[in-house]
Amino acid sequence: MGRGLTQELLPLELGEMSFPIQPILKWAGGKRWLIQQLKTLYVPYRSCRLVEPFCGGLSVSLKLLPENALLSDINPHLINFYQWIQKGLTISIPMENDSEMYYAHRELFNELIRMGKSRIRQAAELFYYLNRTGYNGLCRFNRHGFYNVPFGQYKTIHYQRNFKPYQNLISRWEFLPTDFENLKLNSSDFIYADPPYDVKFTQYAKEDFGWNDQVRLVEWLSKHKGPVLISNQATERIIELYEKAGFKLFYLLAPRRISCSGNRDKAQEVLAVKGI
Ligand SMILES: C[S@@+](CC[C@H](N)C(=O)[O-])C[C@H]1O[C@@H](n2cnc3c(N)ncnc32)[C@H](O)[C@@H]1O
CATH class of the missing domain: 1.10.1020.10 (Adenine-specific Methyltransferase, Domain 2)
Structure with missing residues:
Protein backbone atom coordinates (compact mmCIF):
# COMPACT_ATOMS: atom_id res chain seq x y z
CA MET A 1 0.00 0.00 0.00
CA GLY A 2 1.38 3.44 -0.87
CA ARG A 3 1.37 6.61 1.15
CA GLY A 4 -2.22 7.57 0.33
CA LEU A 5 -4.39 7.65 3.42
CA THR A 6 -7.39 5.42 3.58
CA GLN A 7 -9.98 4.88 6.24
CA GLU A 8 -10.85 1.32 5.21
CA LEU A 9 -7.41 -0.14 5.36
CA LEU A 10 -8.27 -3.52 6.73
CA PRO A 11 -11.23 -5.87 6.65
CA LEU A 12 -13.35 -5.55 9.76
CA GLU A 13 -14.62 -9.09 9.70
CA LEU A 14 -14.16 -10.90 12.93
CA GLY A 15 -17.60 -12.20 13.60
CA GLU A 16 -16.54 -12.37 17.26
CA MET A 17 -18.52 -11.34 20.25
CA SER A 18 -17.49 -7.97 21.61
CA PHE A 19 -16.73 -7.99 25.31
CA PRO A 20 -18.65 -5.59 27.54
CA ILE A 21 -15.56 -4.76 29.57
CA GLN A 22 -15.11 -1.13 30.48
CA PRO A 23 -11.61 0.36 30.66
CA ILE A 24 -10.46 0.71 34.26
CA LEU A 25 -8.61 4.01 33.91
CA LYS A 26 -8.72 7.13 31.78
CA TRP A 27 -5.53 7.04 29.76
CA ALA A 28 -4.10 9.46 27.19
CA GLY A 29 -3.53 7.83 23.80
CA GLY A 30 -5.94 4.93 24.48
CA LYS A 31 -6.59 2.77 21.42
CA ARG A 32 -10.18 1.64 21.83
CA TRP A 33 -10.99 3.23 18.49
CA LEU A 34 -8.43 1.00 16.75
CA ILE A 35 -9.61 -2.23 18.26
CA GLN A 36 -11.33 -3.78 15.22
CA GLN A 37 -8.21 -3.42 13.09
CA LEU A 38 -5.98 -4.73 15.88
CA LYS A 39 -8.28 -7.71 16.44
CA THR A 40 -8.23 -8.58 12.75
CA LEU A 41 -4.46 -8.71 12.81
CA TYR A 42 -4.14 -10.45 16.18
CA VAL A 43 -6.77 -13.19 15.96
CA PRO A 44 -4.75 -15.53 13.68
CA TYR A 45 -1.99 -15.38 16.33
CA ARG A 46 -4.19 -15.92 19.38
CA SER A 47 -2.11 -18.89 20.47
CA CYS A 48 1.00 -16.65 20.79
CA ARG A 49 1.78 -14.67 23.91
CA LEU A 50 0.70 -11.04 23.46
CA VAL A 51 3.42 -8.57 24.46
CA GLU A 52 2.37 -4.97 24.96
CA PRO A 53 5.45 -2.96 25.98
CA PHE A 54 3.38 0.26 26.29
CA CYS A 55 0.24 -1.18 27.87
CA GLY A 56 -1.06 2.14 29.33
CA GLY A 57 -4.77 1.98 30.18
CA LEU A 58 -5.09 -1.66 28.93
CA SER A 59 -7.74 -0.67 26.42
CA VAL A 60 -6.26 -3.13 23.91
CA SER A 61 -5.57 -6.17 26.11
CA LEU A 62 -8.96 -5.93 27.78
CA LYS A 63 -10.55 -6.25 24.34
CA LEU A 64 -8.22 -8.86 22.85
CA LEU A 65 -8.29 -10.90 26.08
CA PRO A 66 -5.22 -13.01 25.30
CA GLU A 67 -4.72 -16.28 27.12
CA ASN A 68 -1.11 -15.39 27.77
CA ALA A 69 0.30 -11.85 27.96
CA LEU A 70 3.30 -9.83 29.06
CA LEU A 71 2.17 -6.27 29.68
CA SER A 72 4.59 -3.57 30.63
CA ASP A 73 4.87 0.16 30.91
CA ILE A 74 7.55 2.46 32.25
CA ASN A 75 5.05 4.01 34.66
CA PRO A 76 5.58 2.05 37.91
CA HIS A 77 2.42 3.41 39.60
CA LEU A 78 0.26 2.17 36.76
CA ILE A 79 1.77 -1.31 36.93
CA ASN A 80 1.53 -1.34 40.71
CA PHE A 81 -2.20 -0.62 40.37
CA TYR A 82 -2.69 -3.60 38.02
CA GLN A 83 -0.66 -5.85 40.29
CA TRP A 84 -2.93 -4.93 43.18
CA ILE A 85 -5.97 -5.75 41.06
CA GLN A 86 -4.41 -9.16 40.48
CA LYS A 87 -4.34 -9.62 44.26
CA GLY A 88 -8.01 -8.58 44.56
CA LEU A 89 -8.19 -4.82 45.11
CA THR A 90 -11.09 -3.13 46.84
CA ASN A 162 -14.41 -3.29 43.86
CA PHE A 163 -12.03 -4.50 41.14
CA LYS A 164 -12.74 -8.17 41.70
CA PRO A 165 -14.54 -8.43 38.31
CA TYR A 166 -11.21 -7.61 36.66
CA GLN A 167 -9.16 -9.86 38.89
CA ASN A 168 -9.96 -13.10 37.03
CA LEU A 169 -9.46 -11.49 33.66
CA ILE A 170 -6.00 -10.14 34.32
CA SER A 171 -4.62 -12.54 36.90
CA ARG A 172 -3.02 -14.80 34.28
CA TRP A 173 -1.12 -11.91 32.69
CA GLU A 174 2.36 -10.80 33.70
CA PHE A 175 2.86 -7.09 34.45
CA LEU A 176 6.25 -5.39 34.54
CA PRO A 177 7.20 -1.76 35.26
CA THR A 178 10.03 -1.25 32.83
CA ASP A 179 11.42 0.29 29.69
CA PHE A 180 10.49 -1.78 26.62
CA GLU A 181 14.08 -2.76 25.91
CA ASN A 182 14.39 -4.72 29.16
CA LEU A 183 11.70 -7.23 28.20
CA LYS A 184 12.71 -10.82 27.65
CA LEU A 185 10.92 -12.00 24.54
CA ASN A 186 10.18 -15.43 23.11
CA SER A 187 10.65 -15.66 19.37
CA SER A 188 6.96 -16.50 18.80
CA ASP A 189 5.59 -13.54 20.84
CA PHE A 190 3.11 -11.27 19.10
CA ILE A 191 4.16 -7.68 19.91
CA TYR A 192 1.73 -4.81 19.78
CA ALA A 193 3.64 -1.59 20.47
CA ASP A 194 1.80 1.66 21.08
CA PRO A 195 4.55 4.09 22.07
CA PRO A 196 3.97 7.75 22.90
CA TYR A 197 3.29 9.62 19.68
CA ASP A 198 6.04 11.29 17.77
CA VAL A 199 5.08 14.75 18.99
CA LYS A 200 6.83 17.30 21.15
CA PHE A 201 4.80 16.66 24.31
CA THR A 202 5.06 13.04 25.40
CA GLN A 203 5.41 13.30 29.15
CA TYR A 204 3.43 10.30 30.44
CA ALA A 205 6.01 9.26 33.00
CA LYS A 206 8.80 11.35 34.38
CA GLU A 207 11.07 10.20 31.56
CA ASP A 208 10.20 11.77 28.22
CA PHE A 209 9.97 9.64 25.07
CA GLY A 210 12.01 11.48 22.48
CA TRP A 211 13.18 10.82 18.95
CA ASN A 212 16.08 8.66 20.15
CA ASP A 213 13.55 6.38 21.84
CA GLN A 214 11.49 6.10 18.63
CA VAL A 215 14.67 4.99 16.85
CA ARG A 216 15.63 2.66 19.70
CA LEU A 217 12.15 1.12 19.47
CA VAL A 218 12.25 0.40 15.73
CA GLU A 219 15.68 -1.21 16.17
CA TRP A 220 14.40 -3.38 19.01
CA LEU A 221 11.27 -4.39 17.09
CA SER A 222 13.28 -5.16 13.96
CA LYS A 223 15.28 -7.77 15.85
CA HIS A 224 12.17 -9.69 16.89
CA LYS A 225 11.57 -12.88 14.87
CA GLY A 226 7.82 -13.13 15.52
CA PRO A 227 4.88 -10.95 14.47
CA VAL A 228 5.09 -7.21 15.23
CA LEU A 229 2.47 -4.51 15.02
CA ILE A 230 2.97 -0.91 15.96
CA SER A 231 0.79 2.22 15.88
CA ASN A 232 2.02 5.79 15.87
CA GLN A 233 1.24 9.23 14.57
CA ALA A 234 1.96 9.25 10.81
CA THR A 235 4.63 11.93 10.81
CA GLU A 236 7.05 12.04 7.88
CA ARG A 237 9.96 10.83 9.95
CA ILE A 238 8.03 7.93 11.53
CA ILE A 239 6.91 6.79 8.07
CA GLU A 240 10.48 6.96 6.82
CA LEU A 241 11.81 5.14 9.88
CA TYR A 242 9.46 2.15 9.51
CA GLU A 243 9.66 2.02 5.72
CA LYS A 244 13.44 1.86 5.92
CA ALA A 245 13.21 -0.93 8.49
CA GLY A 246 11.12 -2.96 6.02
CA PHE A 247 7.74 -2.75 7.77
CA LYS A 248 4.51 -2.73 5.76
CA LEU A 249 2.54 0.45 6.44
CA PHE A 250 -1.21 1.12 6.59
CA TYR A 251 -2.75 4.51 7.22
CA LEU A 252 -5.94 5.67 8.81
CA LEU A 253 -7.48 8.72 10.43
CA ALA A 254 -7.54 8.89 14.19
CA PRO A 255 -10.65 10.35 15.88
CA ARG A 256 -8.54 12.94 17.71
CA ARG A 257 -7.70 16.23 16.05
CA ILE A 258 -4.42 18.07 15.76
CA SER A 259 -5.38 21.05 17.84
CA CYS A 260 -2.37 22.26 19.83
CA SER A 261 -1.22 24.17 16.74
CA GLY A 262 -4.76 25.43 16.01
CA ASN A 263 -5.04 22.84 13.22
CA ARG A 264 -8.46 21.10 13.34
CA ASP A 265 -7.58 18.38 10.79
CA LYS A 266 -7.97 14.78 11.93
CA ALA A 267 -4.68 13.25 13.00
CA GLN A 268 -3.19 10.65 10.69
CA GLU A 269 -2.24 7.35 12.24
CA VAL A 270 0.06 4.71 10.83
CA LEU A 271 0.03 0.97 11.54
CA ALA A 272 3.33 -0.69 10.73
CA VAL A 273 3.50 -4.49 10.57
CA LYS A 274 6.21 -7.09 10.19
CA GLY A 275 5.99 -10.88 10.12
CA ILE A 276 2.17 -10.82 9.93
C1 LIG B 1 0.07 5.84 23.85
S1 LIG B 1 0.26 5.28 25.49
C2 LIG B 1 -0.32 3.63 25.41
C3 LIG B 1 -1.81 3.58 25.46
C4 LIG B 1 -2.39 2.17 25.48
N1 LIG B 1 -2.18 1.47 24.24
C5 LIG B 1 -3.88 2.24 25.76
O1 LIG B 1 -4.68 1.88 24.88
O2 LIG B 1 -4.24 2.71 26.84
C6 LIG B 1 1.98 5.11 25.67
C7 LIG B 1 2.47 4.49 26.97
O3 LIG B 1 3.90 4.33 26.89
C8 LIG B 1 4.44 4.42 28.20
N2 LIG B 1 5.89 4.67 28.04
C9 LIG B 1 6.55 5.83 27.82
N3 LIG B 1 7.86 5.62 27.66
C10 LIG B 1 8.06 4.28 27.79
C11 LIG B 1 9.23 3.42 27.72
N4 LIG B 1 10.45 3.91 27.48
N5 LIG B 1 9.06 2.09 27.89
C12 LIG B 1 7.82 1.57 28.15
N6 LIG B 1 6.69 2.34 28.24
C13 LIG B 1 6.81 3.67 28.04
C14 LIG B 1 3.63 5.55 28.84
O4 LIG B 1 3.68 5.45 30.25
C15 LIG B 1 2.23 5.31 28.23
O5 LIG B 1 1.41 4.56 29.11
Whole structure:
Protein backbone atom coordinates (compact mmCIF):
# COMPACT_ATOMS: atom_id res chain seq x y z
CA MET A 1 0.00 0.00 0.00
CA GLY A 2 1.38 3.44 -0.87
CA ARG A 3 1.37 6.61 1.15
CA GLY A 4 -2.22 7.57 0.33
CA LEU A 5 -4.39 7.65 3.42
CA THR A 6 -7.39 5.42 3.58
CA GLN A 7 -9.98 4.88 6.24
CA GLU A 8 -10.85 1.32 5.21
CA LEU A 9 -7.41 -0.14 5.36
CA LEU A 10 -8.27 -3.52 6.73
CA PRO A 11 -11.23 -5.87 6.65
CA LEU A 12 -13.35 -5.55 9.76
CA GLU A 13 -14.62 -9.09 9.70
CA LEU A 14 -14.16 -10.90 12.93
CA GLY A 15 -17.60 -12.20 13.60
CA GLU A 16 -16.54 -12.37 17.26
CA MET A 17 -18.52 -11.34 20.25
CA SER A 18 -17.49 -7.97 21.61
CA PHE A 19 -16.73 -7.99 25.31
CA PRO A 20 -18.65 -5.59 27.54
CA ILE A 21 -15.56 -4.76 29.57
CA GLN A 22 -15.11 -1.13 30.48
CA PRO A 23 -11.61 0.36 30.66
CA ILE A 24 -10.46 0.71 34.26
CA LEU A 25 -8.61 4.01 33.91
CA LYS A 26 -8.72 7.13 31.78
CA TRP A 27 -5.53 7.04 29.76
CA ALA A 28 -4.10 9.46 27.19
CA GLY A 29 -3.53 7.83 23.80
CA GLY A 30 -5.94 4.93 24.48
CA LYS A 31 -6.59 2.77 21.42
CA ARG A 32 -10.18 1.64 21.83
CA TRP A 33 -10.99 3.23 18.49
CA LEU A 34 -8.43 1.00 16.75
CA ILE A 35 -9.61 -2.23 18.26
CA GLN A 36 -11.33 -3.78 15.22
CA GLN A 37 -8.21 -3.42 13.09
CA LEU A 38 -5.98 -4.73 15.88
CA LYS A 39 -8.28 -7.71 16.44
CA THR A 40 -8.23 -8.58 12.75
CA LEU A 41 -4.46 -8.71 12.81
CA TYR A 42 -4.14 -10.45 16.18
CA VAL A 43 -6.77 -13.19 15.96
CA PRO A 44 -4.75 -15.53 13.68
CA TYR A 45 -1.99 -15.38 16.33
CA ARG A 46 -4.19 -15.92 19.38
CA SER A 47 -2.11 -18.89 20.47
CA CYS A 48 1.00 -16.65 20.79
CA ARG A 49 1.78 -14.67 23.91
CA LEU A 50 0.70 -11.04 23.46
CA VAL A 51 3.42 -8.57 24.46
CA GLU A 52 2.37 -4.97 24.96
CA PRO A 53 5.45 -2.96 25.98
CA PHE A 54 3.38 0.26 26.29
CA CYS A 55 0.24 -1.18 27.87
CA GLY A 56 -1.06 2.14 29.33
CA GLY A 57 -4.77 1.98 30.18
CA LEU A 58 -5.09 -1.66 28.93
CA SER A 59 -7.74 -0.67 26.42
CA VAL A 60 -6.26 -3.13 23.91
CA SER A 61 -5.57 -6.17 26.11
CA LEU A 62 -8.96 -5.93 27.78
CA LYS A 63 -10.55 -6.25 24.34
CA LEU A 64 -8.22 -8.86 22.85
CA LEU A 65 -8.29 -10.90 26.08
CA PRO A 66 -5.22 -13.01 25.30
CA GLU A 67 -4.72 -16.28 27.12
CA ASN A 68 -1.11 -15.39 27.77
CA ALA A 69 0.30 -11.85 27.96
CA LEU A 70 3.30 -9.83 29.06
CA LEU A 71 2.17 -6.27 29.68
CA SER A 72 4.59 -3.57 30.63
CA ASP A 73 4.87 0.16 30.91
CA ILE A 74 7.55 2.46 32.25
CA ASN A 75 5.05 4.01 34.66
CA PRO A 76 5.58 2.05 37.91
CA HIS A 77 2.42 3.41 39.60
CA LEU A 78 0.26 2.17 36.76
CA ILE A 79 1.77 -1.31 36.93
CA ASN A 80 1.53 -1.34 40.71
CA PHE A 81 -2.20 -0.62 40.37
CA TYR A 82 -2.69 -3.60 38.02
CA GLN A 83 -0.66 -5.85 40.29
CA TRP A 84 -2.93 -4.93 43.18
CA ILE A 85 -5.97 -5.75 41.06
CA GLN A 86 -4.41 -9.16 40.48
CA LYS A 87 -4.34 -9.62 44.26
CA GLY A 88 -8.01 -8.58 44.56
CA LEU A 89 -8.19 -4.82 45.11
CA THR A 90 -11.09 -3.13 46.84
CA ILE A 91 -10.77 0.56 47.65
CA SER A 92 -11.28 1.82 51.16
CA ILE A 93 -10.04 5.45 51.01
CA PRO A 94 -12.71 8.17 50.75
CA MET A 95 -13.32 9.18 47.11
CA GLU A 96 -15.19 12.36 46.24
CA ASN A 97 -15.14 14.73 43.32
CA ASP A 98 -13.89 17.57 45.48
CA SER A 99 -10.79 19.70 44.91
CA GLU A 100 -9.81 19.85 48.58
CA MET A 101 -9.88 16.07 48.86
CA TYR A 102 -8.07 15.78 45.53
CA TYR A 103 -5.13 17.92 46.61
CA ALA A 104 -4.93 16.20 50.01
CA HIS A 105 -4.86 12.77 48.30
CA ARG A 106 -2.30 14.03 45.79
CA GLU A 107 -0.08 15.20 48.65
CA LEU A 108 -0.43 11.83 50.38
CA PHE A 109 0.42 9.98 47.16
CA ASN A 110 3.55 12.11 46.69
CA GLU A 111 4.46 11.55 50.34
CA LEU A 112 4.38 7.77 49.73
CA ILE A 113 6.65 8.27 46.72
CA ARG A 114 9.00 10.41 48.85
CA MET A 115 9.13 7.69 51.53
CA GLY A 116 9.77 4.91 48.98
CA LYS A 117 6.35 3.36 49.74
CA SER A 118 4.74 3.77 46.35
CA ARG A 119 4.15 0.03 45.95
CA ILE A 120 1.83 -0.37 48.91
CA ARG A 121 -1.88 -0.92 48.54
CA GLN A 122 -2.77 2.63 49.65
CA ALA A 123 -0.67 3.99 46.76
CA ALA A 124 -2.69 1.89 44.30
CA GLU A 125 -5.94 3.19 45.80
CA LEU A 126 -4.74 6.78 45.61
CA PHE A 127 -3.51 6.27 42.05
CA TYR A 128 -6.98 5.16 40.97
CA TYR A 129 -8.68 8.10 42.71
CA LEU A 130 -6.23 10.62 41.20
CA ASN A 131 -6.68 9.13 37.75
CA ARG A 132 -10.49 9.45 37.90
CA THR A 133 -10.49 12.89 39.50
CA GLY A 134 -7.49 14.64 37.96
CA TYR A 135 -7.44 16.76 34.84
CA ASN A 136 -8.28 14.85 31.65
CA GLY A 137 -7.02 11.50 32.94
CA LEU A 138 -3.48 12.84 32.58
CA CYS A 139 -0.71 11.03 34.38
CA ARG A 140 2.12 13.51 34.62
CA PHE A 141 5.09 13.74 36.95
CA ASN A 142 7.62 16.47 37.55
CA ARG A 143 11.30 15.81 37.05
CA HIS A 144 11.61 14.59 40.65
CA GLY A 145 8.97 11.96 40.00
CA PHE A 146 6.11 13.64 41.90
CA TYR A 147 2.60 13.60 40.49
CA ASN A 148 1.53 17.12 39.50
CA VAL A 149 -1.78 16.87 37.64
CA PRO A 150 -4.35 19.52 38.71
CA PHE A 151 -7.95 18.83 39.80
CA GLY A 152 -10.15 17.78 36.87
CA GLN A 153 -13.42 19.68 37.45
CA TYR A 154 -15.67 16.95 36.04
CA LYS A 155 -19.39 17.32 36.68
CA THR A 156 -19.83 13.78 37.89
CA ILE A 157 -17.47 10.88 38.36
CA HIS A 158 -18.29 7.24 38.78
CA TYR A 159 -15.86 5.67 41.26
CA GLN A 160 -15.46 1.94 41.37
CA ARG A 161 -14.48 0.36 44.68
CA ASN A 162 -14.41 -3.29 43.86
CA PHE A 163 -12.03 -4.50 41.14
CA LYS A 164 -12.74 -8.17 41.70
CA PRO A 165 -14.54 -8.43 38.31
CA TYR A 166 -11.21 -7.61 36.66
CA GLN A 167 -9.16 -9.86 38.89
CA ASN A 168 -9.96 -13.10 37.03
CA LEU A 169 -9.46 -11.49 33.66
CA ILE A 170 -6.00 -10.14 34.32
CA SER A 171 -4.62 -12.54 36.90
CA ARG A 172 -3.02 -14.80 34.28
CA TRP A 173 -1.12 -11.91 32.69
CA GLU A 174 2.36 -10.80 33.70
CA PHE A 175 2.86 -7.09 34.45
CA LEU A 176 6.25 -5.39 34.54
CA PRO A 177 7.20 -1.76 35.26
CA THR A 178 10.03 -1.25 32.83
CA ASP A 179 11.42 0.29 29.69
CA PHE A 180 10.49 -1.78 26.62
CA GLU A 181 14.08 -2.76 25.91
CA ASN A 182 14.39 -4.72 29.16
CA LEU A 183 11.70 -7.23 28.20
CA LYS A 184 12.71 -10.82 27.65
CA LEU A 185 10.92 -12.00 24.54
CA ASN A 186 10.18 -15.43 23.11
CA SER A 187 10.65 -15.66 19.37
CA SER A 188 6.96 -16.50 18.80
CA ASP A 189 5.59 -13.54 20.84
CA PHE A 190 3.11 -11.27 19.10
CA ILE A 191 4.16 -7.68 19.91
CA TYR A 192 1.73 -4.81 19.78
CA ALA A 193 3.64 -1.59 20.47
CA ASP A 194 1.80 1.66 21.08
CA PRO A 195 4.55 4.09 22.07
CA PRO A 196 3.97 7.75 22.90
CA TYR A 197 3.29 9.62 19.68
CA ASP A 198 6.04 11.29 17.77
CA VAL A 199 5.08 14.75 18.99
CA LYS A 200 6.83 17.30 21.15
CA PHE A 201 4.80 16.66 24.31
CA THR A 202 5.06 13.04 25.40
CA GLN A 203 5.41 13.30 29.15
CA TYR A 204 3.43 10.30 30.44
CA ALA A 205 6.01 9.26 33.00
CA LYS A 206 8.80 11.35 34.38
CA GLU A 207 11.07 10.20 31.56
CA ASP A 208 10.20 11.77 28.22
CA PHE A 209 9.97 9.64 25.07
CA GLY A 210 12.01 11.48 22.48
CA TRP A 211 13.18 10.82 18.95
CA ASN A 212 16.08 8.66 20.15
CA ASP A 213 13.55 6.38 21.84
CA GLN A 214 11.49 6.10 18.63
CA VAL A 215 14.67 4.99 16.85
CA ARG A 216 15.63 2.66 19.70
CA LEU A 217 12.15 1.12 19.47
CA VAL A 218 12.25 0.40 15.73
CA GLU A 219 15.68 -1.21 16.17
CA TRP A 220 14.40 -3.38 19.01
CA LEU A 221 11.27 -4.39 17.09
CA SER A 222 13.28 -5.16 13.96
CA LYS A 223 15.28 -7.77 15.85
CA HIS A 224 12.17 -9.69 16.89
CA LYS A 225 11.57 -12.88 14.87
CA GLY A 226 7.82 -13.13 15.52
CA PRO A 227 4.88 -10.95 14.47
CA VAL A 228 5.09 -7.21 15.23
CA LEU A 229 2.47 -4.51 15.02
CA ILE A 230 2.97 -0.91 15.96
CA SER A 231 0.79 2.22 15.88
CA ASN A 232 2.02 5.79 15.87
CA GLN A 233 1.24 9.23 14.57
CA ALA A 234 1.96 9.25 10.81
CA THR A 235 4.63 11.93 10.81
CA GLU A 236 7.05 12.04 7.88
CA ARG A 237 9.96 10.83 9.95
CA ILE A 238 8.03 7.93 11.53
CA ILE A 239 6.91 6.79 8.07
CA GLU A 240 10.48 6.96 6.82
CA LEU A 241 11.81 5.14 9.88
CA TYR A 242 9.46 2.15 9.51
CA GLU A 243 9.66 2.02 5.72
CA LYS A 244 13.44 1.86 5.92
CA ALA A 245 13.21 -0.93 8.49
CA GLY A 246 11.12 -2.96 6.02
CA PHE A 247 7.74 -2.75 7.77
CA LYS A 248 4.51 -2.73 5.76
CA LEU A 249 2.54 0.45 6.44
CA PHE A 250 -1.21 1.12 6.59
CA TYR A 251 -2.75 4.51 7.22
CA LEU A 252 -5.94 5.67 8.81
CA LEU A 253 -7.48 8.72 10.43
CA ALA A 254 -7.54 8.89 14.19
CA PRO A 255 -10.65 10.35 15.88
CA ARG A 256 -8.54 12.94 17.71
CA ARG A 257 -7.70 16.23 16.05
CA ILE A 258 -4.42 18.07 15.76
CA SER A 259 -5.38 21.05 17.84
CA CYS A 260 -2.37 22.26 19.83
CA SER A 261 -1.22 24.17 16.74
CA GLY A 262 -4.76 25.43 16.01
CA ASN A 263 -5.04 22.84 13.22
CA ARG A 264 -8.46 21.10 13.34
CA ASP A 265 -7.58 18.38 10.79
CA LYS A 266 -7.97 14.78 11.93
CA ALA A 267 -4.68 13.25 13.00
CA GLN A 268 -3.19 10.65 10.69
CA GLU A 269 -2.24 7.35 12.24
CA VAL A 270 0.06 4.71 10.83
CA LEU A 271 0.03 0.97 11.54
CA ALA A 272 3.33 -0.69 10.73
CA VAL A 273 3.50 -4.49 10.57
CA LYS A 274 6.21 -7.09 10.19
CA GLY A 275 5.99 -10.88 10.12
CA ILE A 276 2.17 -10.82 9.93
C1 LIG B 1 0.07 5.84 23.85
S1 LIG B 1 0.26 5.28 25.49
C2 LIG B 1 -0.32 3.63 25.41
C3 LIG B 1 -1.81 3.58 25.46
C4 LIG B 1 -2.39 2.17 25.48
N1 LIG B 1 -2.18 1.47 24.24
C5 LIG B 1 -3.88 2.24 25.76
O1 LIG B 1 -4.68 1.88 24.88
O2 LIG B 1 -4.24 2.71 26.84
C6 LIG B 1 1.98 5.11 25.67
C7 LIG B 1 2.47 4.49 26.97
O3 LIG B 1 3.90 4.33 26.89
C8 LIG B 1 4.44 4.42 28.20
N2 LIG B 1 5.89 4.67 28.04
C9 LIG B 1 6.55 5.83 27.82
N3 LIG B 1 7.86 5.62 27.66
C10 LIG B 1 8.06 4.28 27.79
C11 LIG B 1 9.23 3.42 27.72
N4 LIG B 1 10.45 3.91 27.48
N5 LIG B 1 9.06 2.09 27.89
C12 LIG B 1 7.82 1.57 28.15
N6 LIG B 1 6.69 2.34 28.24
C13 LIG B 1 6.81 3.67 28.04
C14 LIG B 1 3.63 5.55 28.84
O4 LIG B 1 3.68 5.45 30.25
C15 LIG B 1 2.23 5.31 28.23
O5 LIG B 1 1.41 4.56 29.11
